[in-house]
Amino acid sequence: MLWTAIHLACLTLDCIPQAPEEAFAVIERRRVVAANAAAQAAGVRAGQSLAAALALAPRLAWREREPALEAAALAGLVHWGLGYSSHVVPLPPRGLLIETGGSLKLFGGRGALIARLTGELAAQGFSASLASSPTPTGARMLAESGHDAHPETLTALRAVLPGLPAAALTAAAGFAATFATLGIATVADVLALPRDGLARRFGRDLVDELDRACGRLPDPVTPFVPPDTFRTVIALPAPTDSAALLACACGRALNQLENFLRAGRKAADRIDLALHHERAGRHDAPAACTALRLDFFEPTASAERFARILAERLDRLTLERRVERVAISVPVLLPAAAASASLLPAAGREGSGLLALFERLQARLGAEAIQGMATRPDHRPAHATAMPLVAREPATHHAFRARRADADLAARGPRPVWLVEPPRPLREIGGKPHHDGPLTLIAGPERIESGWWDGAPVARDYFIAQTPARALVWIFRERGLPPGWFLQGVFG
Amino acid sequence: MGHALPPPAASLPAARPPARPGDAGAGLAALPGLWRGRDLARAPSPGFPTGFAPLDAELPGGGWPAGALTEVLCGQAGIGEVRLFFPALSALARGDAPVFLLEPPWLPYAPAFAGGGIPAARLVVVRPRRPADAMWACEQILRGLTGGALLAWPRHLRAQDIRRLQLAVEGKPVLAVLMRPPAAAGEPTPAALRIALEAAPPAHLALRILKRRGGMLARTLRIAPPSPLFTSLPAQDAPVCHAVDRDSSRLPDARLHPASA
Known part of the structure; x- marks a missing residue:
């Protein structure tokens, strides 16, 4: 087993997307907590x-510190990590x-992976230090100290550990002053002390942690289990x-969503977005929120498709x-259909490409x-056709139903390609109906x-007629009320 | 003492007889990219059979071009401009491919398409509200289709729009048809095929190929689109009609090509 630890020293800054050349600082209770490189160049320091x-x-430019954003960013990184391994352990806070x-x-190989x-x-905008070791605790200590070491065996690990500062041990968190008094600065100093004395003075946890780091005690960690729903919050650097x-800022979150879905082998066909507007005053009523809902024709996990819609x-x-x-x-979350590659060059997976096309058309138009067409078994011409909206029906199901209906209706009389509904009344001159001239x-x-x-009763005699321009039209003479000739269709 | 001149030409390799023009063709025809002036272009991919043998014979690829635009210039609706495509569309729709109708002038009537062999489930009608979206929708459909057909009735078309559509459909087995008014005949077009339709009595179409890959076609084809009538149109004295006398149609001007099936 080889554990890689990632320590995000500047998570407070990195969780908010910002432009690197602008000076930016994170504030907590009117004090600077973190400042980016451009601000530090101007002299801004933490505290x-x-x-x-x-x-x-x-x-x-400054912004209040929000632990929720940091937690969301860490969760996003955990989802990203799931793309590399099935065992990811978040170590809050960073x-x-x-x-x-x-x-x-x-x-x-190790080098390529690191x-x-x-x-x-770096591409996601996080500055982090990585380290790997055979034990989780050892890797964490190496990463938190900023050592870019990757010992591969326990012996190599035990050779590197003594060089780390003693503050890397979490069990020594409360004893910084005592360590300073006793002259304990590095892990080597801690290891040099007798174990029983250490256990009595500083607690069993310190000794156990050292043993776990060196691999003498087992070091179990609980892997992260993806939850059943996905929820994340993105902060914009400035209200816009x-x-x-907006689309650009959401791109990062959509990539997180894709990682999350692929890690759990799930797909989504509906995404809910809530755009929180800025508050009018500082502590006014809660901020207004615009809800946006994206629906997809089939469960999908592709960030590119999400982003396009x-x-x-x-x-x-x-x-x-x-x-x-x-x-x-x-x-x-819906189970994702696994895509298997085929040996033969496929003609193109028609289903998914067509559904993506419908999504794009619907999103813009x-x-x-966008309407499909269907026939209905009705003698009345206007009722024999239907134009249902293209919904998320499986294509085969719809086709099967339509095919049965078509088989009935194809046997009836001639029908025009274009329907004029409601029927247009025609002038009758000398007993002949007229539409662009006398009809034959x-x-x-x-x-x-x-x-x-x-x-909606219908009592009509339908005729095929030809205009003087030799176009074929479908007209009828109404047998009920109001009497007269009407145009019902054009034989395109 | 004089050495004999080298023996005369008898021992030299026999000179090749001069090539005749016809002979060169046999070797040249084997070259794939060569086009001779009097040939129809060999289309890179076979076209969609139109269903009318004389028309297939005149089109490169033996049918409507696949992966390229077809422009239909038709001034009068109702003479059969859509029914002309029914045989090709029904062959496409049988293969589970969609048929898109973009901005049709009226409501399409599903039973008519069903009667023509195109199941209603394969039809998709797209009617954008804003005119600016129509060209975008056309391009998206052509880009997104990997098979099937698009029949579009664009209202305002510029030359660069047609070129973009041509690029979008390039190389795919898609039938793309643009229906335009006859006034567009004067504009140059990047479409691969441009035909003009007019009515010819009794219910036939007079089809002129204005542009195709290959030479111009000087003559006019006479095509009978799938007729809405069960029987062929009656001659002058058919006992079908009621109450109204028909005017006897004059024979049209001399046609160079006899009536097709």
């Missing part, structure tokens, strides 16, 4: 008061452990109402007030702009009398 920081860097021993062969982890962390910025929806949305944070939640009746009549049972 200064907000007023002093603003005096040093007048263009400083670390996590990934069991990488089982993934070495897949990712091409490089890949580092690169992806630009759709492009979200971008279309955000384009169509008008925001009255600026948004300062976005909450994304997926209430229902609206659900009512060619075939007919087909008498349709039906529908007495639901209030």
Whole structure:
């Protein structure tokens, strides 16, 4: 087993997306808690008061510290880690452990895997230190001390550990002053002391932790189990109402969602977004919130598809007030259909491509702009056709139902390609109906009398007629009231 | 003492006889990319059979072009401009491929398509509210389809729009048809095929191929689209009609090609 520990020293800063060239600081109770490189260059340090920081860097952007955001960022990283291994252990407040021993062969060896982890962390905007060792505690201690060491055996680990500062031991957290008095600075000093004396003076936990780090005692950790729902919050660096910025900020959360879904082999067909607007005053009524719901035609786990539909929806949305944070939640997770590659070059998986096309069209044009067609077994022409909205029905089911109905209706009389509904009355001149000139009746009549049972009775004689321009139209003479000739269709 | 001149040409390899023009063709025809002036283009992929043998014979690829745009210039609705495509669409729809209708001029009537062999379940009608979205929808559909057909009635089309659509459909087994007014005949087009439809009595179509990959076609084809009538149209004295006399249609101007089936 090889455990890789990731320690996020600047999680307070990194959990808020920011531009690196702008000075930015995180404030807690009017005191600076963390400042980014540009702010530090201006002289801002942790512990200064907000007023002093603003005096040093007048263009400083600042934000209150929110533990919820840090927890959400850590959870997002845990989901990302699940893409590399099935054993991920979060170490709140700002670390996590990934069991990488089982993934070495897949990712091409320890060096390649560490490089890949580092690169992806940097791409997500986190500055982290990584270390790996055969024991979890050892890896954690190495990472928290900032040592970029990757001992592969216990002997190598026991050679590196003594060099770490004593503060790396969590059990020594309360004894910093005592250690300083006794002159204990590194783990080597702690190891040099007699074990019984250490246990009596500082507690059994310290000795046990040392043993676990060196591999003498078993070091069990509880792996993270993904919950049944996904929920995360993204903070925007500054309140905005630009759709492009919103879409960009949500991109990170959608990547987290994809990792989360793929780790649990699940898929989502509905995503709920809540856009929290900025408050009007400082401590006013709770901030207004715009709810947005994305529906997909099939359960999917692809971040690119989520992002595309979200971008279309955000384009169509008008925001009255600026948004300062976005909450994304997926209430229902569905099992994902595994995609198996085929040996032969496939002609293209028609189903998923077509459904993605419908999603895109619906996202931009609206659900009512896209309609399918269906026939209904009714003699009345206007009732014999239906245009249902394209819904999330499995294609085969719909096709089967339609095929049966079509088999009945194909046997009836000639029908026009285009339907004019409601029927357009035609002028009658000299006994002939007129539509762009006198019509010539060619075939007919087909008498349709039906529908007495639901209030729309029809009693008509249908004819096929030809206009002077040689277009074929479908007209009827109404046998009931109002009498006369009407145009019902055009034979396109 | 003089050495004899080298023996005369008898021992030299026999000179090849001069090549005749016809002979060169046999070797040249084997080259794939070569196009000779009087050939129809060999289309890179076979087209969709139109269902009308004389038309198939005149189109490169033996049918409607697959992976390229077809423009239909038709001024009068109702002469059979949609029914012309029914045989090709029904063959496509049998293979589980969708048929998109974009901005149709009226409501499509499902039983008519069902009667033409296209199950209603395969039809999708897209009617965007904003005109700006229509071209976007057309391009998205062509990009997203991997098989099937699109029949579009675009209202305002610019040359660069057509080029984008042509690029979107390039290389896919998709039948893409744009229905445009006859006034567009004057504009150049990047579409692979451009035909003009007019009515020809009694209920046939006079089809002129204005542009195709290969030479122009000088003559007009006469096609009978799938007729809405069960029987073929009656001659002058058929006892079908009621109450209204029909005008006897004059024979049209001389057609170079006899009536097709």
